[in-house]
Amino acid sequence: MNRTRRKIIHAGASLGVIGWARAVTAAEGGVEIALALAIKQYVGDAVVRAGKVKLDVAELVENGNTVPLSVAVDSPMTATDHVKSIAIFNERNPQRDVIRFALGPRSGRALVATRIRLATSQKLVAIAQLSDGSYWSHSADVIVTLAACVES
Amino acid sequence: MIGQARFAACRAVLLVLAATSFVCVAADKDPRRSGFDFMSPQTKAMQQDDASNPAMLWVSDGEALWNRRPGASERACAGCHAAAPESMRGIAASYPRFDATLQRPLDLRQRINVCRVEHQHAPPLAAESQELLSLEAFVAMQSRGLPIKPDADPRAQPFRERGAALFKQRIGQLDLSCTTCHDALAGQRLGSAVIPQAHPTGYPIYRLEWQGLGSLQRRLRGCMSGVRAEPFAYGAPELVELELYLMQRAAAMALEAPAVRP
Amino acid sequence: MARALITLPASAKRGEAIEIRTLIAHPMETGYRPGEDGRIVPRDLIRRLSCHYNDELVFSAEMFPATSANPFVSFYTLALASGTLRFTWEGDNGFLQTESRSISVT
Numbered sequence: 001m002n003r004t005r006r007k008i009i010h011a012g013a014s015l016g017v018i019g020w021a022r023a024v025t026a027a028e029g030g031v032e033i034a035l036a037l038a039i040k041q042y043v044g045d046a047v048v049r050a051g052k053v054k055l056d057v058a059e060l061v062e063n064g065n066t067v068p069l070s071v072a073v074d075s076p077m078t079a080t081d082h083v084k085s086i087a088i089f090n091e092r093n094p095q096r097d098v099i100r101f102a103l104g105p106r107s108g109r110a111l112v113a114t115r116i117r118l119a120t121s122q123k124l125v126a127i128a129q130l131s132d133g134s135y136w137s138h139s140a141d142v143i144v145t146l147a148a149c150v151e152s
Numbered sequence: 153m154i155g156q157a158r159f160a161a162c163r164a165v166l167l168v169l170a171a172t173s174f175v176c177v178a179a180d181k182d183p184r185r186s187g188f189d190f191m192s193p194q195t196k197a198m199q200q201d202d203a204s205n206p207a208m209l210w211v212s213d214g215e216a217l218w219n220r221r222p223g224a225s226e227r228a229c230a231g232c233h234a235a236a237p238e239s240m241r242g243i244a245a246s247y248p249r250f251d252a253t254l255q256r257p258l259d260l261r262q263r264i265n266v267c268r269v270e271h272q273h274a275p276p277l278a279a280e281s282q283e284l285l286s287l288e289a290f291v292a293m294q295s296r297g298l299p300i301k302p303d304a305d306p307r308a309q310p311f312r313e314r315g316a317a318l319f320k321q322r323i324g325q326l327d328l329s330c331t332t333c334h335d336a337l338a339g340q341r342l343g344s345a346v347i348p349q350a351h352p353t354g355y356p357i358y359r360l361e362w363q364g365l366g367s368l369q370r371r372l373r374g375c376m377s378g379v380r381a382e383p384f385a386y387g388a389p390e391l392v393e394l395e396l397y398l399m400q401r402a403a404a405m406a407l408e409a410p411a412v413r414p
Numbered sequence: 415m416a417r418a419l420i421t422l423p424a425s426a427k428r429g430e431a432i433e434i435r436t437l438i439a440h441p442m443e444t445g446y447r448p449g450e451d452g453r454i455v456p457r458d459l460i461r462r463l464s465c466h467y468n469d470e471l472v473f474s475a476e477m478f479p480a481t482s483a484n485p486f487v488s489f490y491t492l493a494l495a496s497g498t499l500r501f502t503w504e505g506d507n508g509f510l511q512t513e514s515r516s517i518s519v520t
Binding site: 065066067068070090093094095097098099100101102103104106107108109110111112113114115116117118 | 430431432444446467470472473474475476477478479480481482483485486487488489490491492494
Binding site for chain 2: 058062063065068148149151
């Protein structure tokens with residue numbers, strides 16, 4: 001059994017959920033679990049702390065197809081102290097991953113921007129991995145409004 | 153946790169409603185507003201930055217097409233019109249225009265195709281095709297910032313009046329006319345979307361709902377489907393007449409093409 | 415070849431962090447969407463954007479279905495030397511596109 005599967009099963013066991021695979025559904029508990037598992041796959045056993053990261057996204061978006069956002073991390077971006085990667089997760093799309101950026105001491109600034117899709121109103125989480133092995137996060141709740149007229 | 157989220161949601165919605173009311177109330181003598189004014193700051197920012205406006209992808213394609221010969225012995229658009237910033241300046245702002253040969257108004261897309269067939273001996277480009285949209289976006293951008301200047305040719309007037317009648321005509325299973333929403337209810341909400349005044353200030357637009365670039369005709373057909381009416385076919389005279397009327401209705405408003413819209 | 419737009423300064427001071435904005439035309443078909451005929455349209459995504467500065471990898475982004483169509487990505491890089499920035503987009507169905515831009519660093 002590979003390490004990832006072992007970790008997921010441990011996560012499921014530690015959360016005390018029986019039949020955890022089937023719990024990953026639209027039900028509230030399933031949503032939280034799926035997000036937690038996706039984050040755990042990225043950070044492993046490390047603790048994720050809130051702070052250093054600023055996920056900037058509108059509270060209310062006109063269209064879920066194209067939601068601009070940016071992520072800034074408070075870091076000097078030196079050879080010994082920099083951001084290695086930034087991952088963004090969502091809560092209620094068909095899949096948890098949104099986008100992952102790989103940075104480094106050549107980046108100069110830990111500031112990235114992109115546009116994402118949101119299927120419905122939900123929470124977004126941005127997690128930064130630093131060169132010292134620590135993980136930091138910021139989350140934001142986004143309300144997605146749907147188009148009023150159906151075209152076809 | 154959930155209580156906080158709901159409160160934040162209510163606050164966000166109230167803020168947006170308040171901002172919308174402000175736009176409607178704080179009007180000078182001209183109450184007309186472009187759809188741009190009703191958009192969120194993020195969508196506005198997307199439109200205003202050429203480095204991040206997705207419509208610019210089509211504009212760059214259009215520029216390449218402008219300079220490309222459709223055949224070895226044929227001229228490119230540039231062969232007759234030289235540099236577009238000079239020759240096409242103000243053009244999109246004044247279309248549709250009455251065409252003396254065909255004795256009816258032509259919109260910009262039809263004019264591009266007439267040029268292709270008559271002067272480049274090339275087949276016309278299909279409606280909403282990548283190439284036609286790209287050329288239209290490139291040409292329209294050369295009028296960016298200029299006031300809309302409807303065709304003053306008196307022969308266009310009967311067609312414009314037909315367009316005005318179409319704008320007021322109730323259609324579809326929902327039995328709504330354009331004016332029902334876009335004149336009487338502009339600024340209010342349909343669902344969570346603010347109803348714009350429906351001025352064609354930004355076409356062709358990158359519409360977030362389409363995840364692509366489209367023409368005014370695509371948008372009009374979309375509206376017709378929305379009220380459960382059979383949409384006019386692409387290139388139908390009714391759509392050109394409507395556009396002729398809409399451009400008169402938006403006379404002197406600044407063109408923003410190519411715009412971004414939700 | 416998909417259209418791509420890359421915006422970055424033509425010149426910079428040594429050690430300056432410059433902003434690079436990229437935009438590329440691509441439908442980013444999620445693989446979840448039903449088409450006109452009711453059947454699911456197959457997944458067709460750009461999976462990765464990477465930026466090499468004088469052949470050294472300085473940035474990459476791994477994209478998933480939740481990345482919007484016509485993907486826009488902006489990031490920063492340190493202007494350390496004059497040379498070439500090479501942008502590579504790779505994805506499903508053999509999608510591969512490379513664009514290069516020069517930069518002058520003084």
